[in-house]
Amino acid sequence: MATTSVAVPDTPLIRLALARADDALVLGHRLSEWTGHAPTLEEDLALANIALDLIGQARSLYALAGEDCGLDEDALAYRRDERAYRNLLLVEQPNGDFARTIVRQFLYAAFIDAWWQAMTASCEPRLAAIAGKAEKETAYHLRHSAEWLIRLGDGTAESHRRAQAALDALFPFAAEMFEPVTAAAFDVAPASLREGWDRQVDAVLATAGLTRPAAPWSHSGGRAGRHTEHLGHLLSEMQYLQRVHPGATW
Amino acid sequence: MYSQGLNQAETDDTADATRAARFQARIDAEDKIEPNDWMPEAYRRTLIRQISQHAHSEIVGMLPEGNWITRAPSLRRKAALLAKVQDEGGHGLYLYAAAETLGATREELVDQLLAGRAKYSSIFNYPTLTWADIGAIGWLVDGAAIMNQIPLCRCSFGPYARAMIRVCKEESFHQRQGYEIMLTLCRGTPEQKAMAQDALDRWWWPCLMMFGPPDTESQHSDTSMKWKIKRFTNDGLRQKFIDATVPQGHFLGLTFPDPELRRDEATGHWSHGPIDWEEFKRVVAGGGFCAADRLAARRKAHEEGEWVREAAAAHAAKRAAKLAASKEAA
Ligand SMILES: [Fe+2]
Numbered sequence: 154m155a156t157t158s159v160a161v162p163d164t165p166l167i168r169l170a171l172a173r174a175d176d177a178l179v180l181g182h183r184l185s186e187w188t189g190h191a192p193t194l195e196e197d198l199a200l201a202n203i204a205l206d207l208i209g210q211a212r213s214l215y216a217l218a219g220e221d222c223g224l225d226e227d228a229l230a231y232r233r234d235e236r237a238y239r240n241l242l243l244v245e246q247p248n249g250d251f252a253r254t255i256v257r258q259f260l261y262a263a264f265i266d267a268w269w270q271a272m273t274a275s276c277e278p279r280l281a282a283i284a285g286k287a288e289k290e291t292a293y294h295l296r297h298s299a300e301w302l303i304r305l306g307d308g309t310a311e312s313h314r315r316a317q318a319a320l321d322a323l324f325p326f327a328a329e330m331f332e333p334v335t336a337a338a339f340d341v342a343p344a345s346l347r348e349g350w351d352r353q354v355d356a357v358l359a360t361a362g363l364t365r366p367a368a369p370w371s372h373s374g375g376r377a378g379r380h381t382e383h384l385g386h387l388l389s390e391m392q393y394l395q396r397v398h399p400g401a402t403w
Numbered sequence: 404m405y406s407q408g409l410n411q412a413e414t415d416d417t418a419d420a421t422r423a424a425r426f427q428a429r430i431d432a433e434d435k436i437e438p439n440d441w442m443p444e445a446y447r448r449t450l451i452r453q454i455s456q457h458a459h460s461e462i463v464g465m466l467p468e469g470n471w472i473t474r475a476p477s478l479r480r481k482a483a484l485l486a487k488v489q490d491e492g493g494h495g496l497y498l499y500a501a502a503e504t505l506g507a508t509r510e511e512l513v514d515q516l517l518a519g520r521a522k523y524s525s526i527f528n529y530p531t532l533t534w535a536d537i538g539a540i541g542w543l544v545d546g547a548a549i550m551n552q553i554p555l556c557r558c559s560f561g562p563y564a565r566a567m568i569r570v571c572k573e574e575s576f577h578q579r580q581g582y583e584i585m586l587t588l589c590r591g592t593p594e595q596k597a598m599a600q601d602a603l604d605r606w607w608w609p610c611l612m613m614f615g616p617p618d619t620e621s622q623h624s625d626t627s628m629k630w631k632i633k634r635f636t637n638d639g640l641r642q643k644f645i646d647a648t649v650p651q652g653h654f655l656g657l658t659f660p661d662p663e664l665r666r667d668e669a670t671g672h673w674s675h676g677p678i679d680w681e682e683f684k685r686v687v688a689g690g691g692f693c694a695a696d697r698l699a700a701r702r703k704a705h706e707e708g709e710w711v712r713e714a715a716a717a718h719a720a721k722r723a724a725k726l727a728a729s730k731e732a733a
C-alpha cells in the first residue's frame with residue numbers, strides 16, 4: 154500500500170539526533186502557537202525568538218540524522234507518524250496559560266542547557282558543533298524562563314497560584330528527561346546531570362517562593378513513541394500539507 | 404481675570420502664529436521635526452493617529468499570517484514565516500515607541516484598538532485560506548506596504564522617518580520571500596499553481612484598496628502633504644504599485660482578476676478596471692469578513708495576559724521596595 158511515511162534506520166547517532174531534534178521541534182512548534190497571542194508584545198517577540206532557536210536546532214539535528222540515512226529534514230519532520238516521534242512527553246504538553254508555558258520551558262531548559270554544555274566536548278564532532286551553538290541559545294532560554302518563573306511565583310496571589318498549579322501538573326513529566334537515549338560514547342548520559350538540575354530548580358523555586366512538588370510518580374514513553382494524546386493533534390496540523398500533496402516542493 | 408485671560412490668549416495666538424510660520428519654514432527646508440520641538444497640535448494629532456494606526460496594523464497583521472505558522476509545509480518555510488511575523492511585531496513595537504514620543508501612551512493606544520475605536524489596515528480583515536495566501540501576502544501586501552512606506556522614510560517627523568527606514572528594509576525582504584513562495588508554487592504541481600492563482604484572485608483587489616480612497620475623496624491629504632507627512636497621493640502610489648506588480652504576476656504565469664487591465668502604450672502605465680469602493684467602505688467601517696475575529700483575538704490575548712502583566716508589575720515593585728530598604732539599612 155502506498156504511504157507517505159518514511160522508515161528510518163536505527164543507529165545510536167540517528168536515535169540520539171532524532172530524539173533531540175523531535176524535542177526541539179515539538180517544543181518550538183508549541184511556542185510558535187503563542188505568536189500574536191502572548192501577554193505582551195515583548196513576550197510575543199521573545200517566545201518567537203525561542204521558538205526560532207529551537208526550530209533551528211531541530212533542523213541541524215535532522216540534517217545530521219539525514220546524512221546517515223539519506224532523508225532530508227522535511228522527510229524526517231513531516232513524514233514520520235506519531236509512533237515514530239521520539240520526543241519527551243513534557244515538550245508536547247499544550248501551552249495552557251502562560252505559567253504552564255513558562256514552567257514547561259524552565260524544566261526543559263534547566264536540563265537541556267546543561268546537556269548541550271556537556272555535549273560541546275562530545276567525541277562526535279558534528280554533534281559538538283551543534284552543541285556549541287545550541288548551548289548559547291538554551292542559556293538564554295533558561296534565563297528567560299527562570300526570570301519569568303520568579304516573577305510569577307513572587308508577583309501576585311493569582312500568578313503564584315497559577316505557577317504552582319503548572320509545576321504540580323508538569324513535574325511528573327520531568328523524570329523522563331534523565332532516561333538514557335543511547336549508551337554511545339559520543340552521548341552524555343542524562344542521569345549524570347540530575348544533581349545539577351535538582352540544585353538549579355530548587356534555587357529558582359526558592360527565589361520564586363514556590364514549592365517543589367513531591368511527584369509521587371512520573372510518566373514516560375516518549376522515547377519509545379508512546380505519547381500523550383496531544384502529539385497526534387500537533388502532528389496532524391503540522392504535517393497536513395506534506396501529507397495531502399505527496400512529493401510536492403514548497 | 405477675564406481680560407487677563409483674554410490678553411494671555413492673544414499673546415499665545417501671536418506667538419503661535421510666529422512659531423507656526425517657523426515650523427512650516429523648517430518643514431519646507433526638509434528639516435526633521437523632533438519630539439521636543441514645538442509643533443502645531445493638529446500636526447501632533449495627525450501623526451499620533453497615523454502612527455498608531457500603522458502600529459495597530461502591524462499587530463493585527465500578525466494574526467492572518469500567524470494562522471499558518473503551525474501548518475507551514477517545510478521547516479525552512481516555518482522558520483521564515485515565524486521570523487516574518489516576529490518582524491511585524493517588532494514594527495509594531497517601534498511604531499508605538501514613535502507615537503509615545505508625541506505624548507501618547509501605548510496603553511491608551513492599545514485600549515483604543517481593543518475598544519474598536521482605532522482603525523487598522525483593512526487588508527487584515529481578509530482570511531488566509533491556503534498556504535498560497537502566505538505567498539500572496541508577502542508579495543502583494545508587503546509590496547503595497549513598501550510603496551506606502553518608502554516615502555515615509557522622508558517624513559518630516561524624525562522618529563517616524565527613522566522607524567520607517569528600519570521597517571522598509573525588513574518589508575522588502577518579506578516581499579521577496581513572498582514572491583519566492585509564489586514562484587515555487589507556480590513551478591510546482593497543478594494543484595499548487597491553482598492555489599497560487601486563487602490567492603491572487605482573492606488578494607488583488609483588496610491590495611489595491613490598501614492605498615486608500617481615490618484622490619477625489621481623500622480627506623487628510625492636503626494638510627498631510629503640506630506637512631510632508633505624505634508625499635504622494637493615494638492614486639499615485641496605487642499606480643506605482645500596479646506598474647511594479649503586474650509584470651511580476653505575468654512572470655509567474657498568473658492572470659490578474661481584472662479583465663480591463665491593460666498597458667497604455669503612450670504612458671507605459673497599466674490601467675485597471677473600477678475598484679469596488681463600497682466594499683472598501685464596508686471594511687473600513689468595521690464590516691470586514693474577519694474583523695470580529697481579529698478584534699476578538701486581540702482582546703482575548705490582552706485579557707488573558709492581564710494577570711501576567713500584573714504579576715510582572717507587582718514583582719518589580721516588591722524588588723524596588725526591597726532594594727530601597729536595603730540601601731536605607733546600609
Ligand atoms: Fe511590517
Ligand SMILES: [Fe+2]
Nearest residue numbers: 491545574577
Ligand atoms: Fe512585512
